[in-house]
Amino acid sequence: MSQTLKSWDLNADEDTMRDLYLCFSLEDRDYAFEVRHLTEILALPAITTIPGTAPFLRGVINIRGKIIPVMDVRLRFDIPFKAYHDRTCVLLIELDGLPLGLIVDKVNDVVRIPVENIDLAPKIGESRSSRFIYATGRVGDTVKILINLQRLLTQEETHLIKDIPGA
Amino acid sequence: MERDDVLEYLLEARESLENIEKELLHFEKSTLDGSLVERELLDTLFRHFHTVKGSSGFFGLTAIVKMAHAAENLLDYLRKNPEAQDEDTLEFLITALDHLNELVEHEESSPSGGDFFSEEQTQFLNKLNQKNESIRILLQQTTEESTNKQALSEFGLFSDDVNKKNNQEEFGLFTTDPKPKVAEEFGLFTTETKQIPVEEFGLFQKSSENVAKETIQIQKADDSSKTDKKNIVKKDIRIDTDKLDSLLDIVGEIVITEPMVTDHADIAKLKLENFHKTALQLKKLIRNLQEITLSLRMVPIAGVFSRMERLVRDTAKKTGKQVQLIISGEDTEIDKSIIEEMYDPLVHIIRNAIDHGLETPDERKEAGKPTQGTIQLTATQSGKEVWIEVRDDGKGLSRDRILNKAISLGLIGYSEAEILQDQEVWDFLFHPGFSTAKEVTDLSGRGVGLDVVRKNVTTLKGFVDVFSVYGQGTTFLIRVPLTLAIIEGLVVRKSETYFILPSVDVKESMYVSNEPINELYKNNHSIQYRTNQISIVDINLLFGKDSDLNEQRTLKEKYVIVTESHEKQMGIVFDEILGNQSIVIKPISPIFKNINGLAGCTILGNGHAGLILDVRKLISQHLTSVTT
Numbered sequence: 001m002s003q004t005l006k007s008w009d010l011n012a013d014e015d016t017m018r019d020l021y022l023c024f025s026l027e028d029r030d031y032a033f034e035v036r037h038l039t040e041i042l043a044l045p046a047i048t049t050i051p052g053t054a055p056f057l058r059g060v061i062n063i064r065g066k067i068i069p070v071m072d073v074r075l076r077f078d079i080p081f082k083a084y085h086d087r088t089c090v091l092l093i094e095l096d097g098l099p100l101g102l103i104v105d106k107v108n109d110v111v112r113i114p115v116e117n118i119d120l121a122p123k124i125g126e127s128r129s130s131r132f133i134y135a136t137g138r139v140g141d142t143v144k145i146l147i148n149l150q151r152l153l154t155q156e157e158t159h160l161i162k163d164i165p166g167a
Numbered sequence: 168m169e170r171d172d173v174l175e176y177l178l179e180a181r182e183s184l185e186n187i188e189k190e191l192l193h194f195e196k197s198t199l200d201g202s203l204v205e206r207e208l209l210d211t212l213f214r215h216f217h218t219v220k221g222s223s224g225f226f227g228l229t230a231i232v233k234m235a236h237a238a239e240n241l242l243d244y245l246r247k248n249p250e251a252q253d254e255d256t257l258e259f260l261i262t263a264l265d266h267l268n269e270l271v272e273h274e275e276s277s278p279s280g281g282d283f284f285s286e287e288q289t290q291f292l293n294k295l296n297q298k299n300e301s302i303r304i305l306l307q308q309t310t311e312e313s314t315n316k317q318a319l320s321e322f323g324l325f326s327d328d329v330n331k332k333n334n335q336e337e338f339g340l341f342t343t344d345p346k347p348k349v350a351e352e353f354g355l356f357t358t359e360t361k362q363i364p365v366e367e368f369g370l371f372q373k374s375s376e377n378v379a380k381e382t383i384q385i386q387k388a389d390d391s392s393k394t395d396k397k398n399i400v401k402k403d404i405r406i407d408t409d410k411l412d413s414l415l416d417i418v419g420e421i422v423i424t425e426p427m428v429t430d431h432a433d434i435a436k437l438k439l440e441n442f443h444k445t446a447l448q449l450k451k452l453i454r455n456l457q458e459i460t461l462s463l464r465m466v467p468i469a470g471v472f473s474r475m476e477r478l479v480r481d482t483a484k485k486t487g488k489q490v491q492l493i494i495s496g497e498d499t500e501i502d503k504s505i506i507e508e509m510y511d512p513l514v515h516i517i518r519n520a521i522d523h524g525l526e527t528p529d530e531r532k533e534a535g536k537p538t539q540g541t542i543q544l545t546a547t548q549s550g551k552e553v554w555i556e557v558r559d560d561g562k563g564l565s566r567d568r569i570l571n572k573a574i575s576l577g578l579i580g581y582s583e584a585e586i587l588q589d590q591e592v593w594d595f596l597f598h599p600g601f602s603t604a605k606e607v608t609d610l611s612g613r614g615v616g617l618d619v620v621r622k623n624v625t626t627l628k629g630f631v632d633v634f635s636v637y638g639q640g641t642t643f644l645i646r647v648p649l650t651l652a653i654i655e656g657l658v659v660r661k662s663e664t665y666f667i668l669p670s671v672d673v674k675e676s677m678y679v680s681n682e683p684i685n686e687l688y689k690n691n692h693s694i695q696y697r698t699n700q701i702s703i704v705d706i707n708l709l710f711g712k713d714s715d716l717n718e719q720r721t722l723k724e725k726y727v728i729v730t731e732s733h734e735k736q737m738g739i740v741f742d743e744i745l746g747n748q749s750i751v752i753k754p755i756s757p758i759f760k761n762i763n764g765l766a767g768c769t770i771l772g773n774g775h776a777g778l779i780l781d782v783r784k785l786i787s788q789h790l791t792s793v794t795t
Contacts, residue, residue: 045774048775048777062770067753069758098758100758
């Protein structure tokens with residue numbers, strides 16, 4: 001079930017990685033982020049919840065001896081919680097050296113979205129979940145919502161990360 | 168990249184400077200007892216300064232070069248005129264060392280092109296150069312004609328302006344040198360061998376062959392005499408801590424996985440005699456592997472201990488007391504990260520011991536003690552702990568004074584004071600804001616008290632205790648774990664989550680079948696424990712949620728773990744106790760902000776991640792929030 005992308009990730013040079021996006025779905029919407037942030041896709045292992053944290057931080061998982069925090073992207077986007085099922089995936093990403101697992105409903109595919117097909121997201125208000133979205137990408141007839149991974153941990157939170165010594 | 172090189176070099180320079188400090192303290196000992204310093208010691212010192220000078224030259228750190236050069240000159244005169252040694256020259260050398268340390272530090276934190284950054288430094292350098300100059304003149308007058316000549320040409324080289332020129336030349340030489348990288352590498356690992364000859368040529372380019380030859384010969388002789396020693400030192404290897412950490416991770420994994428395999432449920436009922444034999448063998452090997460990998464992080468405590476010599480010297484000087492430091496057990500090994508944390512507490516305790524503990528020579532004479540006070544610094548390994556003891560033979564703690572202070576601070580009442588054990592009285596010293604010093608001195612009483620020492624040691628899961636006999640001395644005993652990477656812990660479960668309570672914090676665990684809960688008010692429960700009522704909490708409550716216990720009248724088939732920290736007890740309720748085991752501590756991701764009650768994570772035999780509770784923090788947070 002788990003598929004390692006790391007091997008070709010490392011060998012691929014910058015040019016071949018460019019414009020590649022990993023698409024996943026939440027509800028009926030398609031989202032995508034740059035493939036270069038991705039390290040691995042896994043079936044959801046047992047989650048150890050951590051008491052006293054934000055609800056969207058579901059806890060930690062054990063990936064071959066490494067303890068990695070996982071975030072439920074639905075909850076982060078204010079979409080109601082949905083029970084995990086056997087297609088629920090964890091996308092392991094690395095943000096500024098910090099590993100993070102993203103829990104998503106379904107992983108679709110990797111698509112190439114050239115720059116000319118990307119339109120910056122229209123600024124319609126400053127809703128809580130729109131800050132994660134920076135653009136839309138046209139792929140054939142469909143539109144993928146491109147997310148800014150850095151913003152998943154909001155400024156306030158990333159700021160706090162820096163305050164922790166040794167982090 | 169270049170900056171990295173400089174930083175790496177500065178680390179090396181620090182090591183050289185540490186060596187210099189060590190040698191200088193030897194130097195001082197011989198100076199003080201009136202004997203002449205051995206030639207070998209002077210040579211060693213000279214070589215260290217020389218190394219610092221030479222390598223710093225590569226990186227254009229002119230200030231360091233100048234300072235080291237002046238010190239080197241002074242040493243060179245001493246080599247020729249050992250009778251000129253006195254406290255004055257020693258003081259010059261020590262101050263030069265301090266300035267060098269300062270310069271290196273400055274270069275690390277705020278690179279400024281390598282020049283002096285304070286007036287004090289330039290002034291000192293001038294003074295040192297003047298001193299050298301005066302010695303030179305003295306030498307000229309006393310030495311014979313022939314040697315005089317030789318000395319002259321040499322001194323000419325070292326005198327200020329020529330020196331500058333030479334320095335420039337040196338740099339020119341090295342920057343255009345096609346192999347600076349190679350030379351530098353030698354500098355990094357063997358301290359001199361390669362460098363010195365190269366530099367010597369630069370320095371002596373214009374001087375007579377004679378002198379150059381002689382110097383080189385000296386250097387060579389030194390090198391050969393030193394090789395034996397160096398071979399011992401060179402057994403070390405620098406390892407990237409990240410690599411070490413991942414090795415520890417993997418070994419930790421193996422340790423955890425081993426019982427998962429050998430005691431696997433699938434084979435539990437099979438009779439597998441041979442399998443169990445080999446499994447046992449594997450178990451042993453894995454234990455060895457674990458021990459060795461853990462020992463990789465272990466370093467002898469000698470590094471920190473030897474830094475205390477300087478401290479004792481300076482503090483003794485400032486207080487006008489005579490102090491002898493006796494170090495033993497310095498080869499006791501302890502986790503590197505712990506060693507680094509031990510430095511500040513030790514500095515504090517030793518300063519205290521000299522400043523408050525030891526008497527002045529006159530007082531000591533009156534008390535019938537030798538005028539020189541003794542401080543014994545000892546490290547011993549005791550099971551999974553290292554005990555570090557600082558014992559002074561000073562006047563000891565005064566029970567009355569401490570009690571008076573405690574009463575005046577409102578910590579205890581008069582009536583209680585009488586019945587307290589000595590041990591309990593000494594413990595007041597660790598109370599924040601508690602200082603027995605009559606007045607604030609330069610050395611202590613700057614608001615940093617023993618409470619900070621205890622706090623530092625407690626963070627390391629260690630303990631500090633004090634023992635004292637009035638009139639005979641005081642002993643501070645610090646006990647710290649050998650390593651922070653592995654702890655003994657009690658694994659428990661609360662619904663789906665596994666928690667680990669460090670064994671040191673657990674006082675007792677009990678199965679409670681139908682104990683009534685007293686609800687004082689919402690979220691605040693207690694049960695009868697022995698003769699006391701103790702607060703019991705649900706783990707949810709500790710993390711800011713409502714307690715599960717609110718709906719319950721009794722503890723039905725629950726386990727209560729009684730934990731203790733600073734004599735405060737708290738019961739935590741769990742569903743199941745899985746047992747004691749060694750836990751490999753892994754850090755928890757910084758993404759989880761504001762979590763104070765967790766000390767880390769681990770991976771349990773069943774593959775689940777377990778959460779290690781920081782019991783001390785939980786207790787102190789929870790119990791203060793209850794009382795206020």
